[in-house]
Amino acid sequence: MSIFTNRDGSRDGHHKPAGYSAFDLFRRGLLGTQWPRAWRSHDLKPSYDVVIVGGGVHGLATAYYLAANHGITDVAVLEKGYIGGGASGRNTAIIRSNYLTPEGTRFYDRSVKLYETLAADLNFNVMFSQRGHLTLAHSDSALRTSRWRAEVNKLQGVDSEVIGPEEIKKLVPYLDTSEHARYPILGALYHPPGGIIRHDAVVWGYARGADAHGAHIHQNTEVLGIEVANGRVRGVRTNRGDVAAPVVVNCTAGWSSLISEMAGVKLPITTFPLQAAVTEPVRPFLEAVIVSGTLHVYVSQTDRGELVFGASVDPFPSYSMRGSLEFTEGLAGHVLELMPSLAKLRVLRQWAGLCDMTPDFAPIMGITPVEGFYVDVGWGTYGFKAGPVSGETMAQLIATGKTPPLIAAFDLARFAEGRLVGEKGAASVGH
Amino acid sequence: MRSATVQTRMPMRLGPQPGEVIDRHRPFTFTWNGERYPAFAGDTIISALAASGERVFSRSFKYHRPRGLLTASFLDPGCVVQVNDEPNVRGSHRRVEPGMIVSAQNAWPSLRFDAKSVNRFLGRFLPPGFYYKTFIKPQRLWPAYEKVLQRFAAGGRTFPDSPHGYYDKRYAHPDIVVAGGGPAGMAAAVAAAEAGARVILVEEEYELGGHLRWGSEDELGALRELRDEVARTPGIEVLTNSVVNGRYDGNWVAILQRNLPHVEERLIKARAKVLVVAPGLIERPYVFRGNDLPGVILSTAARRLINLFAVKPGERAVVLTANADGDAAVADLERAGVEVARVEDARRGGDIIGARGRNGVRMVECGDGSRVECDLLVTATGWTAPTSLLNMAGDRPVYNPTAARFFPSRPSDDVLATGGISGDGSLDELLAHARATGQEAARRALKVGSALRAGVPRRVDVEEPPDMPPIEIPELPVVEHPELFQGRTDGIVDFSEDISSKDIVAAAKEGYDSVELMKRYTTATMGPTQGKLETVNAVAILARATGKTIEETGTTVWRPPYAPITLGALAGRNFEPVRYSPMQPWHERHGANPMVAGAWIRPEHYGDPESEARNVRENVGLIDVTPLGKLDLRGPDVPKLLNLLYVNQWNTLEVGKVRYGVMCAEDGVVLDDGVTGRLGPEHYLMTTTTSGAATVWEWIESWLQTEHPDWQVHVTPVTDAYASINIAGPKSRELLLRVAGDVDLSPEAFPYMNVRTGTVAGVEGCFMWRIGFTGELSYEVHVPAAYGLYVWEKLMDRGADLGVKPFGIQAQRILRLEKGHLIVGQDTDGLTGAYSAGLSWAIKLYKEDFIGKPELSWQSECDNSFQLVGLQPHDGSVVPPEASQIVEGENEIAGRITSSCMSPTLGRSICLGFVAPHLAEPGTSVTVLLPNGERTTARVMEYLAHFDPKGERQRG
Numbered sequence A: 001m002s003i004f005t006n007r008d009g010s011r012d013g014h015h016k017p018a019g020y021s022a023f024d025l026f027r028r029g030l031l032g033t034q035w036p037r038a039w040r041s042h043d044l045k046p047s048y049d050v051v052i053v054g055g056g057v058h059g060l061a062t063a064y065y066l067a068a069n070h071g072i073t074d075v076a077v078l079e080k081g082y083i084g085g086g087a088s089g090r091n092t093a094i095i096r097s098n099y100l101t102p103e104g105t106r107f108y109d110r111s112v113k114l115y116e117t118l119a120a121d122l123n124f125n126v127m128f129s130q131r132g133h134l135t136l137a138h139s140d141s142a143l144r145t146s147r148w149r150a151e152v153n154k155l156q157g158v159d160s161e162v163i164g165p166e167e168i169k170k171l172v173p174y175l176d177t178s179e180h181a182r183y184p185i186l187g188a189l190y191h192p193p194g195g196i197i198r199h200d201a202v203v204w205g206y207a208r209g210a211d212a213h214g215a216h217i218h219q220n221t222e223v224l225g226i227e228v229a230n231g232r233v234r235g236v237r238t239n240r241g242d243v244a245a246p247v248v249v250n251c252t253a254g255w256s257s258l259i260s261e262m263a264g265v266k267l268p269i270t271t272f273p274l275q276a277a278v279t280e281p282v283r284p285f286l287e288a289v290i291v292s293g294t295l296h297v298y299v300s301q302t303d304r305g306e307l308v309f310g311a312s313v314d315p316f317p318s319y320s321m322r323g324s325l326e327f328t329e330g331l332a333g334h335v336l337e338l339m340p341s342l343a344k345l346r347v348l349r350q351w352a353g354l355c356d357m358t359p360d361f362a363p364i365m366g367i368t369p370v371e372g373f374y375v376d377v378g379w380g381t382y383g384f385k386a387g388p389v390s391g392e393t394m395a396q397l398i399a400t401g402k403t404p405p406l407i408a409a410f411d412l413a414r415f416a417e418g419r420l421v422g423e424k425g426a427a428s429v430g431h
Numbered sequence B: 001m002r003s004a005t006v007q008t009r010m011p012m013r014l015g016p017q018p019g020e021v022i023d024r025h026r027p028f029t030f031t032w033n034g035e036r037y038p039a040f041a042g043d044t045i046i047s048a049l050a051a052s053g054e055r056v057f058s059r060s061f062k063y064h065r066p067r068g069l070l071t072a073s074f075l076d077p078g079c080v081v082q083v084n085d086e087p088n089v090r091g092s093h094r095r096v097e098p099g100m101i102v103s104a105q106n107a108w109p110s111l112r113f114d115a116k117s118v119n120r121f122l123g124r125f126l127p128p129g130f131y132y133k134t135f136i137k138p139q140r141l142w143p144a145y146e147k148v149l150q151r152f153a154a155g156g157r158t159f160p161d162s163p164h165g166y167y168d169k170r171y172a173h174p175d176i177v178v179a180g181g182g183p184a185g186m187a188a189a190v191a192a193a194e195a196g197a198r199v200i201l202v203e204e205e206y207e208l209g210g211h212l213r214w215g216s217e218d219e220l221g222a223l224r225e226l227r228d229e230v231a232r233t234p235g236i237e238v239l240t241n242s243v244v245n246g247r248y249d250g251n252w253v254a255i256l257q258r259n260l261p262h263v264e265e266r267l268i269k270a271r272a273k274v275l276v277v278a279p280g281l282i283e284r285p286y287v288f289r290g291n292d293l294p295g296v297i298l299s300t301a302a303r304r305l306i307n308l309f310a311v312k313p314g315e316r317a318v319v320l321t322a323n324a325d326g327d328a329a330v331a332d333l334e335r336a337g338v339e340v341a342r343v344e345d346a347r348r349g350g351d352i353i354g355a356r357g358r359n360g361v362r363m364v365e366c367g368d369g370s371r372v373e374c375d376l377l378v379t380a381t382g383w384t385a386p387t388s389l390l391n392m393a394g395d396r397p398v399y400n401p402t403a404a405r406f407f408p409s410r411p412s413d414d415v416l417a418t419g420g421i422s423g424d425g426s427l428d429e430l431l432a433h434a435r436a437t438g439q440e441a442a443r444r445a446l447k448v449g450s451a452l453r454a455g456v457p458r459r460v461d462v463e464e465p466p467d468m469p470p471i472e473i474p475e476l477p478v479v480e481h482p483e484l485f486q487g488r489t490d491g492i493v494d495f496s497e498d499i500s501s502k503d504i505v506a507a508a509k510e511g512y513d514s515v516e517l518m519k520r521y522t523t524a525t526m527g528p529t530q531g532k533l534e535t536v537n538a539v540a541i542l543a544r545a546t547g548k549t550i551e552e553t554g555t556t557v558w559r560p561p562y563a564p565i566t567l568g569a570l571a572g573r574n575f576e577p578v579r580y581s582p583m584q585p586w587h588e589r590h591g592a593n594p595m596v597a598g599a600w601i602r603p604e605h606y607g608d609p610e611s612e613a614r615n616v617r618e619n620v621g622l623i624d625v626t627p628l629g630k631l632d633l634r635g636p637d638v639p640k641l642l643n644l645l646y647v648n649q650w651n652t653l654e655v656g657k658v659r660y661g662v663m664c665a666e667d668g669v670v671l672d673d674g675v676t677g678r679l680g681p682e683h684y685l686m687t688t689t690t691s692g693a694a695t696v697w698e699w700i701e702s703w704l705q706t707e708h709p710d711w712q713v714h715v716t717p718v719t720d721a722y723a724s725i726n727i728a729g730p731k732s733r734e735l736l737l738r739v740a741g742d743v744d745l746s747p748e749a750f751p752y753m754n755v756r757t758g759t760v761a762g763v764e765g766c767f768m769w770r771i772g773f774t775g776e777l778s779y780e781v782h783v784p785a786a787y788g789l790y791v792w793e794k795l796m797d798r799g800a801d802l803g804v805k806p807f808g809i810q811a812q813r814i815l816r817l818e819k820g821h822l823i824v825g826q827d828t829d830g831l832t833g834a835y836s837a838g839l840s841w842a843i844k845l846y847k848e849d850f851i852g853k854p855e856l857s858w859q860s861e862c863d864n865s866f867q868l869v870g871l872q873p874h875d876g877s878v879v880p881p882e883a884s885q886i887v888e889g890e891n892e893i894a895g896r897i898t899s900s901c902m903s904p905t906l907g908r909s910i911c912l913g914f915v916a917p918h919l920a921e922p923g924t925s926v927t928v929l930l931p932n933g934e935r936t937t938a939r940v941m942e943y944l945a946h947f948d949p950k951g952e953r954q955r956g
């Protein structure tokens, strides 16, 4: 594509980062030498080939793959606060691929594959912990859905199966699998490759990788307007000055409808807060990630020993990132329904992030009516796991001008043309 | 090593102190790490251990360095212990009890010899975030590395069989909540109550008084006076050992109460008109080499130990003081018989360079390089204002370099601050500020109260008190304090996370140079003290590393809760009531097998579902369908509402008729279905699925309230106001005839899909409609709930000779499957559009508008999604389990079985299922992949119904 003038010219920005390994750790420890910056800060240039709005996992992954896979390095990622300050630093980091639709399964499966090698690819340990993912069934209808997902997943080569209460008890001795539970556990969909990841590490790893290839990461840089002329995007206005760019990518999740509005593009997105909470650390006792749709709760234990909880989105649209008391009350009640012996465990912190919900629970990715203005949005409550594959496919689209088949179903035009995807069934509380 | 005998002396216990809280007449023992220790009632776990001379209470998180007491308060990071089955107990706060079993948490194999303490020598190789930089290759070893990392997780133990315990909740509606029961909080509460407000005064510790408790004779005198005032003044509820845990929108204040005899903890939810925040100040540790050694303590810790618990903190001390509290600590130490070997006065250039020792301080290197042998180092280097409750109300703390601490910045209408958090000054100045704040809080609260009352209609006019002018709150002085955060050496900043000043500088240099990134990368401030002890030091060190001011650097956002809160307290009594129908006693007496169905428990069957089903086909059966969602709709605009909600037509429904309706969401996916009847000109009764009852109500309200607030419709959920009984079978009319009073049941007068209101078994106001989920002649009777059991028993009684029997959900499912009626949520899912569910006959695209119309219009033209069809396995003895996939070729998914059973009526297996459009033609043979891997074949049927497809039986 002609707009990328300095495709190989910008190698001057390219630098090899200090390697991360046990050996380097030892060497620097011995010599007491300082580690170099993971990413550098730069002056804002008056123009870039590609401007990415939003420094979350999606924006940074797109920048990384543009450079790493396509040699497009004159790229700026503009972040109004600090990188990972949006949903990417607030999520509960569940990764899985046991989706229901073929589009969904293919897409998320690719993402899990990318995650599996991400630490090595980025030379940054993202601590992907494939500890197994259990979706509990408390009713015969939930059990039926679990069987259905298992059957579909098996046929698509995704590892998942339905297990019974005895096996569940073996995996998670703390669960109340008795018949006396208010909502007895009848079975579960077990997905061994599912798990959790260190979300910040993914963000930082991509930032470091993108920086190493020459992309500029600008924190505290807020996009205030988008210039469009003759149906083409021309650049952005920021609190640090104007930037000209033939390509602007909207990766702002919870804020994405506001950013698109700046370019005159309306998105069918409503922003809802999603809350989460974490407890004080206790000795490890919970291996698998547990999800209960009936009780609207999911639980995992981090390597630090904290329990991380989440639920479904707040029942009303809002841009507020404050937590509510009702949320923790409901959450605690549901956790104790599942694991009654944890009453004395203490909640340490609660918070909220923003979720950009679409009508069909599937993302919006690709071109828009404004030429050069791309979107990678609509990530709702489930977009962290999609970071790598989204970056990869968005980079491919920008570099080649062709929509990769993996994301063809997720285009913006589907809302006008009535081709909704419908991942509701598999996305809901499961994240 | 100590022998296993009982420790009887308390070598560090002092003689009686004027303000002590221990009761020397109530001695007892408890267990610490397997050995028995003495204590007095009133001791905290740690004060009792300290009295016995213990100094090491835990090992640090990362380097497993020995840790002792630091603050002697709730926040004490090294004093978090296991008590019985309770993890992470704050040992410097929790009162010790006779027989308590207490143990150290983070030590292996023992506190004195900790195997992981080798980590302390490896510190230089474990910089912040070291785990991000290693264990990368080979990837396959990461799971093993991860297990090792997990071993270092700090924290206590949980047990799978710990009893739940009793927790509860309370709602409170005070005018004012005062957070903090120190002098300012007490004075504010008294002033507010005197002005006529009802006040809840909340104090984290076991008694009121704050810092006055460990003060001088004069201060103790002032404390007695204040306590008397609080006790004397009506309208103040005092909660000690309780904490204001959070302030949420609308001044919704969460208070955790721990001082109740028979309740583990109680969560009080108070809608406070005004919240007064008076938590005092938290003393800040000082950062230098060795600052985490046992024996390095804060001046407030020393004063608490001596004055409250009569415990001598050490034998020979060095004191670093920058303020009057430090000076007072020197006096206290001397009075307690501690030799004060050196006082380093920071106001005159004094400093500490480092502390040394193995399991406790042995020697301190002072600012001038001289070394002093000692076992105690007391620091008084400044304060942190715990502004988090204010921040939860939108305040942003602002740094004041003169006072070397953060202050609140934005006052709000319903949250006020007083006490140390607002400024310095003498006790009199503080109390004056607090009183004025209390009066102003009362003025505002009472004004809000009368505004609220003005909105309530009253029979007699009540004179509201006149509006008072705002009370002038005097400014508190701000006393100059040296900015002391880190000395000349590096030391621990975050004691719970084991993060040093070096780590913070290293993180900043690596690019994690904003507060938020530094916090996330190093995990400083993320531990159990929630940053209360360490934030300001961390910010100051980061500021220096990045060449910015503290003001520019700012703090992280404080989030609720104020103090960690148990799941038990948050959950309360876990109120998830089970719902039963009024007929439940009958079901239980008649051997019903219970089944959880959402919020309900209902009969699955009464022993033999197949014969129950057969009886419906042959005679007559009764099923309890009370859980069906029921909504009473009234108003002239109900038809508009129904037309919006349902895909089918509702303008033409006459009084006395019922109609089946299908609801879709905007995406055309089937949301719910049910029957709605028109009972009067402007009166309708809607039924929903059992599981959809709440969702549909919410759905309707959200459309009415947000899109059509002008429509005149009232929606009232009446699900449990009526008991619902379905009478089904060829003899159902005969049975109903025997009990129905005034309704003409003849087929001509009461045809299929009609509704009548009348008397059943003498009970007036029953609705009866003729519909047929089972495919038989049937009447659904909705009886005022109180008469449900009576009517049910009457029907059973009167129908005995007709062969009436109850049937459960399982028989109903068999019957409806024979009849080909779909169940939303079983035969449809979150993806199923109305067309693919075979509901095209119901969808009226000519209607002006309805929810889902644009999407369904498109689907009507180019839908090629799977179709719901009836299926029968060729081998009638094979019942393919539900969710079996229909496949083509090797593994191509071409559909699935959604419902299946052995039909007692037909004597063969029958199914409903989805198939790809090209397989939907009747007569097509499809391959079913069974979950066990075997394959079988099935035939696509002409109708969804396997039995009586024309519906002659139900119309009869």
Ligand SMILES: Cc1cc2nc3c(=O)[nH]c(=O)nc-3n(C[C@H](O)[C@H](O)[C@H](O)COP(=O)(O)OP(=O)(O)OC[C@H]3O[C@@H](n4cnc5c(N)ncnc54)[C@H](O)[C@@H]3O)c2cc1C
Pocket (backbone or CB within 6 Å): A053, A054, A055, A056, A057, A058, A059, A078, A079, A080, A081, A082, A083, A084, A085, A086, A087, A088, A089, A090, A091, A092, A093, A094, A095, A221, A222, A223, A224, A251, A252, A253, A254, A255, A259, A274, A275, A276, A310, A352, A353, A354, A355, A376, A379, A380, A381, A382, A383, A384, A385, A386, A431
């Ligand atoms: C509590 C919670 C739990 C979740 N759990 C999971 C889970 O378990 N698994 C999962 O897969 N997903 C989960 N998610 C969803 C997931 O976190 C998000 O979908 C994903 O992180 C979105 O990434 P992003 O990069 O698109 O957006 P973000 O990370 O939100 O990044 C957008 C960035 O844009 C910036 N920005 C906004 N406006 C501007 C502007 N004008 N100028 C410049 N920058 C701007 C923001 O500051 C922000 O940093 C969860 C979300 C939340 C809130």
